[in-house]
Amino acid sequence: MTRILVIAKNTFRENVRDKVLYNLILFALIMIFTSLIIGQLSLGNEVKIILDLGLASISIFGMLIAIFLGIGLVYKELDKRTIYVLLAKPVRRHEFILGKYLGLLYTLLVNVAVMTVGLELALLYQGETAWSVFLNLLPAVFMIYLSLALVTALALLFSTFSTPALSALFTFFLWIIGHFGRDLLYFGELSKSVFVNWICAGIYYVIPNLSIFKIMGSRHIIQSLSFYRPMDPSVVAAAFFYCLLYCAVILSLSIAIFLRRDFK
Amino acid sequence: MKAARTKTGSRQTMYCLGIVLIGTLLTIPLQNLLIAHLNDTGPDPDLLYLNSPKILKKMALGYDSLLADIYWLRTIQYFGDRKEAEKRTVRFKNLYTLLDITTTLDPDLIDAYQAGCIFLAEDEPVGAGLPGEALKLLDKGIEVHPEEWRLRYDKGFIYYWFLSDFKSAGDVWLEVSRRPEAPEEMGPLAAMALSQGGAMNVARSLWKRQYDESTRKGIRENARNRLLSLQVAEDLWTLEYLLGVYRLENEKYPGSLEALLSGESRKVMTVDPLGTPYDYDPETGAVKLNPQTKVHYVAVPMRYKEDFLTTLAD
Structure with missing residues (x-):
């Protein structure tokens, strides 16, 4: 466990030194503060x-950070040949993968926290003082973070056997397909062939369903108005366990692939 | 040798700076020419390439709420930019589609139903002149938010004012009045609509309510214009009536409106609500709004005149 944490700590340090990270955070913060100007055009819907x-900025830029940093996690070590030094020490391969993953998760946590503070400051500047809005923002950000954890796991999986460019493409396309899961299932149901139905259902369950993490929009945050549906904590809990399970599966697959790699 | 080279170098720099300056100055008329050409491209075909709410919802990749905001802002610009609207062959052809997309992407955006139904129902050139589409939009909102009485109130308003269907308006408001969350005045309003459809006092109270309760500048401005127009219509119809009575008694029209009126009414009824005197022709007895008036007059339906004159004669 200590070895995993040491690798995680070093991964975090390495990520912090990456200039891409700062550019993305800066851009996300600019987007958040731009919303103050755009909101004025909305006929009284500024807060929304x-x-x-x-939230979209946190999600999209978080996803970009997860992909751009995640795809290089293993590949960089192989490219710079630092993996030889690492594995020559008493570090097991699964510890290396888990450490890398946790390091990136920690980096994402810090980034999401910075962007959330930026968003809350923008809300404060707008004159929003209702505590409910600020508190309800946290589960929404948590859901975004869960989706980022899943994307990171996918990027890491591809990073164990592919080049960064291909890994980025694979992860990005899976991210898009992950939003069309239900349509795939529906397509299978429409088909008269049992075989097609089975295939579609199989793909539906294998591909991560990212649409379930997008259920927390502004409508769940602004609850002061009667027409917004109240938030259901059990949905957040279910999403958390789905993410946990899925990440465990992907990380196990990543470890399995990494164990079989020959570094000679 | 070195001095000569430096002199040549500085001359070249000067040439370059000269080209930069002249080039920049030349771009100004060129750019103005291009902009003038771009602004004169004939009527706007008003194309909406993506017009299926369902497909757009799929394409939103979970960012439905954000895309709804973008479409809502686009709807406001589409409706609010009068210059652009004039360039289109049909002013607000895509207004309903834009509102449909916005409310499909975010069914909880109540403002889109409320403001959107007024945008749609108002007669041209103020609105799209499509009260039927306004009702369709409100029905969509009511289906998603059956608890939201304001949408039903707006539905009654569209029936009452834009379709002159007083019975349907009264029925909708009566249904609203039975809901515990609805304000108390809904019952009397329903009764008034059912018993006195087309009465000025009902019309005034409806627009007053819009003016007092709306938080949107455009809608308040419209309601204010409507209230002022109702006042102007009442003044002009009263003056016409009194001038008719005067002529019957004296076989001619009075020399001025002041001669017709006495006391407080002289001060109030000879000028419009914003203080500009009405135009009066003593030869024909015609009385109308002064062209210099600050009132943005919106025509009041003639059916209100009949009701008003009956009340006045009584």
Whole structure:
């Protein structure tokens, strides 16, 4: 466990030195503060616009950070041949993978926290003082973080056997397909062939369903108005366990692939 | 040798700076020419390439709420930019589609139903002149939010004002009045609509309510114009009536409106609500709004005149 944490700590340090990270955070913060101007055009929906644009910025830029940093996690070590030094020490391969993953998760946590503070400051500047809005923002950000954890696991999986460019493509396309899961299932149900139905259902369950993490939009955050549906904590809990299980599966697969790699 | 080279170098720099300066100055008329050409491209075909709400919802990749905001802002610009609207062959052809997309992407955006139904129902050139589409939009909202009485109130309003269907308006408001969350005045409003459809006092109370309760500048402005127009219509119809009575008694029209009126009414009824005197022709007895008036007059339906004159004669 100590070895995993040491690798995680070093991965975090390595990520912090990456300039791409700062550019993305800066851009996300600019987007969040731009929402203050855009919100003024909305005929009284300023808070909603700030929340929507803010949450989307956290999600999209978080995803970009997860992909760009995740794809290089293993590949960089192989490319620079530092993997030889590492594995010559008493570090097991699964510890290396888990350490890398946790390091990136920690980096993402810090980034998401910075962007969330930016969003809350934008809301404060707009004059939003209701505690409920600020508190309800946290589960929404948590859901985004879960989806980022899943994307990171996918990027890491591809990073164990592919080049960064291909890994980025694979992860990005899986991210898109992950939003169309239900359509795939529906397509299978429409088909008269049992075989097609089975195939579609199989793909539906194998591909991560990312749409379940997008259920927390601004409508769940602004609850002061009667027409917004109240948030259901059991949905957040179910999403958390889905993410946990899925990440465990992907990481196990990554470890299995990494164990079989020959570094000679 | 070195001095000569430096002199040549500085001359070249000067040439370059000269080209930069002249080039920049030349781009100004060129750019203005291009912009003028771009602005004169004939009527706007008003194309909406993506017009299926369901497909857009799929393409949103979970960012439905954000895309709804973008479409809502686009709807406001589409409706609010009068210059652009004039360039289109049909002013607000895509207004309903834009509102449909916005409310499909975010069914909880109540403002889109409320403001959207007014945008749609208002007669041209203020709105799209499509009260039927406004009802369709409100029905969509009511289906998603059956608890939201304001949407039903707006539905009654569209029936009452834009379709002159007082019975349907009264029925909708009566249904609203039975809901515990609805304000108390819904019952009397329903009764008034059912018993006195087309009465000025009902019309005034409806627009007053819009003016007092709306938080949107455009809608308040429209309601204010409507209230002022109702006042102007009442003044003009009263003056016409009194001038008719005067002529019957004296076989001619009075020399001025002041001669017709006495006391407080002289001060109030000879000028419009914003203080500009009405135009009066003593030869024909015609009385109308002064062209210099600050009132943005929106025509009041003639059916209100009949009701008003009956009340006045009584």
